[in-house]
Amino acid sequence: MIDLSDPLLLVAVAATFLVAGIVKGVTGMGLPTVAMGGLGGLLSPLAAAALLIIPSFVTNVWQLLAGPSIMSIVRRLWPMMAGVVLGTFAGSSLLKDGGAVLGTFMLGLALAVYAVYTLLARPFQVRPQCERWLSPLVGGVTGLVAGATGVFVIPAVPYVQALGLRRDDLVQALGLSFTVSTVALAAALGSRGVFEMDTLLLSAAAIAPALLGMWMGQYIRRRVSPAAFKRCFLIALALLGLEMMLRGVL
Known part of the structure; x- marks a missing residue:
């Protein structure tokens, strides 16, 4: 699936995870x-999803453990997490069997939708009485998208942001969602015989540039406006998604 003897590929993977x-x-x-957007131009969506598993897990666990409210967040969001797991297993068959063209198109669509929505949508609030039925629904849809594309931000991120959590709890809740999504995706792909030793080795090696990038990002955050940075990032992500969609149909 992945040729570890190709130095250009190794450099590209390291650079992608550094930027991510x-x-x-x-x-x-x-x-x-x-990572999925950057690697999507080099590898199939299936290979890219397999590569991001280990660095994604490590960085998300770091984010999850960086606060005091783990148990209260788990108690509140467990229906959503259950939906994520079920949806990911259901959607992973499309990532494995859907073909490179369809996979590239769907990945581009997921990236573009997330970017445009985050740029243009107005903030909204989820009423507490709606969480009981909305959380598992959002989790299931997030899992389906994650299983099919390797991207697990839609609709999980807007939903969690709409729950009215304090800033630290929000960061920790997103860490929980991303961690569960990563583990579910790894289990779903593993159950379908996707992982190979070369993939696992390269995925483990990608931890170093990913952590270095996080450290650099935290340094940058103290010196630039996060809002301006995020806006530029989302515009670039939308353009990348559009390019991948066009690549998938032309």
């Missing part, structure tokens, strides 16, 4: 999204 780590360091999210 920077984005996550500045904004608190975006590593899998950037």
Whole structure:
């Protein structure tokens, strides 16, 4: 699936995870999204999704453990997490069997929708009485998108942001969602016999540039406006998604 003897590919993978780590360091999210977008031009969506598993897991666990409210967040969001797991297993068959052209188109669509929505949508609030039925629904849709494309931000991120959590709890809740999504995607792909030793080795090696990028991103966050950085990032992500969609149909 992946040729470890290709030095250009190795450099490209390292650079992709470095940039993805920077984005996550500045904004608190975006590593899998950037990694899937960057690697989508080099590898099939299936190979790219397999590569992001280990660095995504490590960085998201770091984010999850960086706060005091783990248990209260788990108690509140477990229906959503259950939906994520079920949806990911259901959607992973499309990532494995859908073909490179369809996979590239769907990945581009997911990236573009997330970017445009985040740029243009107005903030909204989820009423507490709606969480009981909305959380598992959002989790299931997020899982389906993650299983089919390797991107697990839609609609999880807008939903969690609409729950009215404090800033630290929001970061930790996103860490929980991303961690569960990563583990579910790894289990779903593993159950379908996707992983190979070369893929796992390269995925493990990608931890170093991802963590370096996060450190650089945290440094940048103290010196530039996170809002301006995020706006530029989302515009670039939307253009990348559009390019991938066109590549998938032309």
